[in-house]
Amino acid sequence: MRANYGCRELSGQFLASKWHAAIARQFAFRTRLRSAAAPLVFPMPEPVPAAYDSKIEGNVIFTRLDAAMNWMRKNSLWPMPMGLACCAIELMATAASRFDIARFGSEVMRFSPRQCDVMIVAGTVTYKMALAVKRIWDQMPEPKWCIAMGACASSGGMYRSYAVLQGIDQLLPVDVYISGCPPRPEALLEGLMRLQKKIEGERALIMQKPKLIEDVEALV
Amino acid sequence: MTGAELLSSIGRVFGDNILGRVEFRGEITFAIAPEDLREIARCCRDDLSFDYLIDISSVDNFGQDPRFEIVYELYSLSVGVHLRLKTAIDEEICAVDTVSDIWPTANWHEREIYDMMGIKFNNHPDLRRILMWDGYPFFPLRKDFPLEGKSSEMPDVAFSQAAPMEGGPFVTVPSTATTKDREPRARRPDLNEES
Numbered sequence: 001m002r003a004n005y006g007c008r009e010l011s012g013q014f015l016a017s018k019w020h021a022a023i024a025r026q027f028a029f030r031t032r033l034r035s036a037a038a039p040l041v042f043p044m045p046e047p048v049p050a051a052y053d054s055k056i057e058g059n060v061i062f063t064r065l066d067a068a069m070n071w072m073r074k075n076s077l078w079p080m081p082m083g084l085a086c087c088a089i090e091l092m093a094t095a096a097s098r099f100d101i102a103r104f105g106s107e108v109m110r111f112s113p114r115q116c117d118v119m120i121v122a123g124t125v126t127y128k129m130a131l132a133v134k135r136i137w138d139q140m141p142e143p144k145w146c147i148a149m150g151a152c153a154s155s156g157g158m159y160r161s162y163a164v165l166q167g168i169d170q171l172l173p174v175d176v177y178i179s180g181c182p183p184r185p186e187a188l189l190e191g192l193m194r195l196q197k198k199i200e201g202e203r204a205l206i207m208q209k210p211k212l213i214e215d216v217e218a219l220v
Numbered sequence: 221m222t223g224a225e226l227l228s229s230i231g232r233v234f235g236d237n238i239l240g241r242v243e244f245r246g247e248i249t250f251a252i253a254p255e256d257l258r259e260i261a262r263c264c265r266d267d268l269s270f271d272y273l274i275d276i277s278s279v280d281n282f283g284q285d286p287r288f289e290i291v292y293e294l295y296s297l298s299v300g301v302h303l304r305l306k307t308a309i310d311e312e313i314c315a316v317d318t319v320s321d322i323w324p325t326a327n328w329h330e331r332e333i334y335d336m337m338g339i340k341f342n343n344h345p346d347l348r349r350i351l352m353w354d355g356y357p358f359f360p361l362r363k364d365f366p367l368e369g370k371s372s373e374m375p376d377v378a379f380s381q382a383a384p385m386e387g388g389p390f391v392t393v394p395s396t397a398t399t400k401d402r403e404p405r406a407r408r409p410d411l412n413e414e415s
Contacts, residue, residue, distance in 0.1 A: 127380045128353050158404075160383045160390065162360045162369025163352070 066204045073117070073143065074199040075105040077192070080116035080140060082133060085123030087150040087182040094185035104192050113139040118195065119172075120188075124152040125165040134171045143208055145199070147191050148174045151181045223301040226268060230303070233267070234260060249304040254316045257307055261292070261319045270294040270303060273323035276330060278337045282363030287311040288339055292319070315340040336361035353378045 079101075083091055095101050095109060110116045113136045125133055137146070148168050151157030154177045156166035168174060175198060178191040206213065227248050231238060237260060240251035252260055264270040274293040281287055288309040295302050309316055318341040320326040330341045331350040338359035341347055348354060355374040358365055368383040387406035395402055 127378050128351075131376070131378055156383065160368065160385065160388060162358075162365070162367075162380065162383070164383070166381070166383055 066202070066206065069204040070200050070202055073204070074196040077104070077106045077118045077145070077195065077199075078108045078110050078116050079106050080113055080119040080136065081109045081111070082119050082121045082136065083123060084121070084125060084129060084133075085150075085152060087122035087153070090182045090185055090188065091120060091122045091149065094188045099185040099189060101189065101192070104189065104196070106192060113137070114141060116140050116144070118145045118147060118192075120147045120149050121153040121168045121174075122149040122182075124157065124159055125168050126163050127165055128163070130165045130168075130171055133168065137172045143204070145175045145195055146172055147176045147178065147188075147195060149178045149188060149191070150183055151179065154179070157181060223296075223299055226296065226299050226301050227303070230264075230268060233263060247302060247304060249306060251306050251308075254307045254309060254313075257305075258317045258319065258322070260305065261322050264294055264303070264305075265322055269296045269298050270301075272297050273319070273325050273329075274302075276319075276326060276333060278333045278339060278361075280337060280361065280363045285310075288314070288337065290316060290333065290339065309339055314338065315342055317342045318344040320344055335359075338362065356380070 081088070081091055093099060095107060101107050106118070113119075117140075119137055119140060121133065137144075146168070148154045152159060152164070153168050154174075156164050158181070160166070165171070169177075176191045176195045178187050180187050183191075230248075230250070231241070234250075234252075234256075237252060237256045238250050239253060242249040242251075272295040274295050276293070277291045279289040279291065281289060286308040288311065290307050290309060292305040292307075293302070294305065307316065316339065318326065318330055320330060320341070321343075327344070327346065328350060330344055331346070331348060333339050334341060334344075334347055335349040335351050336359060349356065352360070353374060355377060357372050358370055360369065366382070367389055368385050369380055371379075371381045373379045385406075389406070390404040391407050392402050392404045393407070
């Protein structure tokens with residue numbers, strides 16, 4: 001069953017067990033739950049008979065854990081701004097007020113790779129810079145995604161030359177390629193939304209926490 | 221001193237050390253021997269007020285002898301006169317004296333020439349590559365270096381690979397045709413003959 005991606009899902013709690021609580025704590029620091037303290041303005045969901053309890057009515061949500069994790073991740077993609085050339089100007093414009101990447105939860109540009117979720121490679125990757133980009137990518141914690149912004153980062157662009165890496169995908173796995181030289185900020189936002197769609201479909205827990213699932217199954 | 225006086229005085233000062241003089245659209249170029257370079261450079265700065273070294277560039281006349289040429293662009297800020305000095309460098313020697321102690325800005329210009337063309341500068345204080353990484357084995361602006369580059373590997377520093385040319389190089393053509401006809405395309409001479 002697909003989860004219902006409404007705001008109310010996370011405004012309450014989706015904790016059905018201590019196990020869920022542990023998972024939630026693990027990921028709560030990644031999600032700035034601004035609405036947690038705010039009063040609900042949405043109508044209450046239809047109560048599910050199995051969980052009905054007038055005291056906690058509306059505070060218990062059933063969903064797939066994968067869906068909850070994906071929901072948190074995709075709406076809080078902190079970018080690593082790997083600005084290497086003129087695309088970085090468009091990246092800055094995307095972050096500024098006119099286009100406002102904050103609408104998609106990605107306004108927190110982190111200059112420390114340890115705090116980043118998505119690396120936006122914006123610009124020409126020269127061979128001299130290539131291993132530095134790779135190193136920064138390696139320093140980012142999992143789960144992580146990569147957007148190749150613009151022609152140069154995607155394929156070397158117009159620099160078919162001795163000095164330029166012919167696409168950052170030769171060094172790291174790219175999730176979204178954005179065409180343009182440089183791309184408009186709208187194109188970057190579209191790429192970000194595509195990435196969010198991709199994250200929605202990931203089987204986050206099964207793919208990334210096989211050990212945890214093993215342990216839980218052993219307990220059960 | 222006016223510009224014209226200054227330029228005419230150069231010929232008098234250096235006399236036989238000037239191997240050739242070319243004037244084109246008001247720009248004076250002197251050809252000099254590499255052995256005289258430092259003496260002439262110092263004189264240009266101290267006595268003739270050429271206090272500004274605009275640029276140093278290098279030319280690879282591949283197939284000719286001497287192969288390389290280094291071009292010094294001088295400017296006198298006080299008089300407002302431009303002067304160009306050219307000196308030919310033999311491929312076997314492939315070195316010339318530095319002028320970085322005369323004009324400090326020459327330091328990085330000479331490093332760039334060393335990096336791109338492989339010409340060494342005697343007594344340069346810090347002759348390292350400036351654009352490519354230390355250990356890159358080629359000199360990419362030489363005419364015998366392929367446009368797509370060559371593969372190289374410096375572990376933990378950098379690597380390089382030959383770029384796929386896909387029928388290139390992609391060149392534009394000067395014409396009054398439409399943008400579509402002018403835009404950069406693979407225009408290899410052998411392919412063009414077929415079409």
